[in-house]
Amino acid sequence: MTLTTHAIAGAAIASLMPAHPYLAISAxxxxxxxxxAIPHWDYSIRSDSINPDVAAAMKFDGALLADLLTIGADAILGLGLALLLLARPGHFALVVCGAGAAILPDALQFAYIRFPREPLVSLQHFHCWMHASRDLRKRPVLGLAAQMGLIFAFLLIARVLPHFDVL
Ligand SMILES: [Zn+2]
Structure with a gap:
């Protein structure tokens, strides 16, 4: 799933628990x-150096640059939208930490490639085990629409749920 979707979902979840920041960030x-675990669309990783499935030696080439630009833009878009749409006075740091925590597992995949030691090995196995085996790679329009729907659902939950005082 894109980092944008992860970031907004994480920020939305964290924003629901301002009184419990550690629980919020863990969630x-x-x-x-x-x-x-939900079958989804994702952009391809071009560089074998940062593809966890290949884990090749580090090679600084055009593919790596293109990946860094794509992944960087995805992360910045997610953090930016999370702040824009979910940050409220006093909860700025919580929203940033929630978004960051939600994209951290993918960053830790890259760490695992360079440092394949515990606890990164177990985390990588868990990440792969949880990841949907079916994907929507061949159906990008449906895949993007589904992720936009997920983003909208998380934003709605973050806006509506606090009014019901359930947390
Ligand atoms: Zn992931």
């Missing part, structure tokens, strides 16, 4: 694996 981190 945002856990949301990554649950969202990955």
């Amino acid at each position: 945002a981190f856990a949301s990554h694996f649950l969202l990955d």
